[in-house]
Amino acid sequence: xxxxxxxxxxxxxxxxxxxxxxxxxGWAIGVAVSTPLLADGNGTRVRSGVAPMLAARMExxxxxxxxxxxxAVARGAVGALQLGxxxxxxxGGTLWQGDLLVGAAWEGAPLFLIGALGGxxxxxxxxxxxxxxxxxxxxxxxxxxxxxxxxxxxxxxTVQGLRLSAPGGxxxxxxxxxxxxxxxx
Amino acid sequence: MPTVPAESxxxxxxxxxxxxxxxxxxxxxVAIHVDTTGQDAxxxxxxxxxxxxxxxxxxxxxYAELRPRLVASAADADVVIQxxxxxxxxxxxxxxxxxxxxxxxxxxxxxxxxxxxxxLLAPGDPGRVKVAVxxxxxxxxxxxxxxxxxxxxxxxxxxxxxxxxxxxxxxxxLMYAAxxxxxxxxxxAATLRYVLHQPGGFRLR
Numbered sequence: 001x002x003x004x005x006x007x008x009x010x011x012x013x014x015x016x017x018x019x020x021x022x023x024x025x026g027w028a029i030g031v032a033v034s035t036p037l038l039a040d041g042n043g044t045r046v047r048s049g050v051a052p053m054l055a056a057r058m059e060x061x062x063x064x065x066x067x068x069x070x071x072a073v074a075r076g077a078v079g080a081l082q083l084g085x086x087x088x089x090x091x092g093g094t095l096w097q098g099d100l101l102v103g104a105a106w107e108g109a110p111l112f113l114i115g116a117l118g119g120x121x122x123x124x125x126x127x128x129x130x131x132x133x134x135x136x137x138x139x140x141x142x143x144x145x146x147x148x149x150x151x152x153x154x155x156x157x158t159v160q161g162l163r164l165s166a167p168g169g170x171x172x173x174x175x176x177x178x179x180x181x182x183x184x185x
Numbered sequence: 186m187p188t189v190p191a192e193s194x195x196x197x198x199x200x201x202x203x204x205x206x207x208x209x210x211x212x213x214x215v216a217i218h219v220d221t222t223g224q225d226a227x228x229x230x231x232x233x234x235x236x237x238x239x240x241x242x243x244x245x246x247x248y249a250e251l252r253p254r255l256v257a258s259a260a261d262a263d264v265v266i267q268x269x270x271x272x273x274x275x276x277x278x279x280x281x282x283x284x285x286x287x288x289x290x291x292x293x294x295x296x297x298x299x300x301x302x303x304x305l306l307a308p309g310d311p312g313r314v315k316v317a318v319x320x321x322x323x324x325x326x327x328x329x330x331x332x333x334x335x336x337x338x339x340x341x342x343x344x345x346x347x348x349x350x351x352x353x354x355x356x357x358x359l360m361y362a363a364x365x366x367x368x369x370x371x372x373x374a375a376t377l378r379y380v381l382h383q384p385g386g387f388r389l390r
Contacts, residue, residue, distance in 0.1 A: 036186050039189075040189045040191075041188070043382045044382060085211060088210065089212075091249070127244075129247040166187050
């Protein structure tokens with residue numbers, strides 16, 4: 001699955017435990033991989049694959065105490081669905097995914113650990129189970145962000161879990177792993 | 186990960202093909218040409234009936250396995266549909282009698298693990314037609330509900346085109362030999378979904 005993840009990023013200009021600071025935007029580019037979205041007993045697997053990723057993240061820091069502060073994350077992604085059955089491969093069309101999560105960030109400069117809960121909306125251009133056309137799934141993620149050098153460059157690693165189900169089937173988890181480098185403004 | 190259980194066919198989809206499965210390669214676009222010659226005398230619109238039939242079948246597959254579409258020219262088609270009384274568009278010589286029902290016939294021929302091309306009779310490019318459908322217009326002409334009968338007939342033959350090489354024993358199913366309904370039942374849908382993922386047999390394209 002070719003994923004281009006777009007998220008608006010905002011970081012506090014002062015990352016050392018000051019009171020509420022303005023949001024900061026940033027972007028990152030990297031790769032994303034996902035575990036299969038579905039396995040059908042008749043042989044079909046619905047999956048995404050390794051893909052280039054473009055991300056812009058926005059976090060809205062609120063008044064905080066110490067190194068722990070609440071954050072909100074919004075992210076968008078677009079990519080392709082891949083289908084396979086006993087050696088046959090075919091396209092499932094395009095998948096758009098939008099994430100909205102809230103959580104908390106712990107700052108231990110140059111490291112940032114973020115945990116968040118929320119939902120992900122998945123929209124497919126073709127009717128493909130378990131997405132049909134549009135499906136909203138609960139999501140949870142954890143991210144590690146490291147500032148690189150003295151410039152506002154960051155390296156990011158995010159693990160996201162979704163829970164999907166299909167009509168007549170059994171629900172299950174899908175994991176998405178995103179890694180990239182970017183810059184904060 | 187999320188799972189969906191395996192599905193069995195509601196009836197034998199190979200009963201009229203001697204136990205041989207046939208289907209389209211997964212994900213290919215299947216081009217269908219509808220020849221409208223002779224439809225005016227019947228007061229029907231074959232192309233519209235085919236469009237309704239495809240829309241009736243479309244919700245039955247789950248993974249974009251099939252992408253059927255109507256095309257204007259037989260030269261661009263994988264499937265041709267026409268009235269039995271109309272001048273034939275393709276050469277059927279050498280093919281078996283096909284999958285025959287009360288008022289229609291679907292013809293396709295295996296050539297090893299693929300389907301044989303049924304050459305166009307018009308001079309020039311022989312085309313790439315793999316399946317030919319003939320409809321008996323007399324079965325619907327004059328009926329007060331000719332459109333409904335035609336819809337049932339066309340949708341039934343489309344079921345054969347898509348991969349169901351057999352008939353259901355239940356009259357509530359579209360694939361009953363003399364269809365009385367114009368939309369596939371859950372049984373028809375399960376049978377087609379089963380066929381689409383069977384190995385072996387031969388591929389139409």
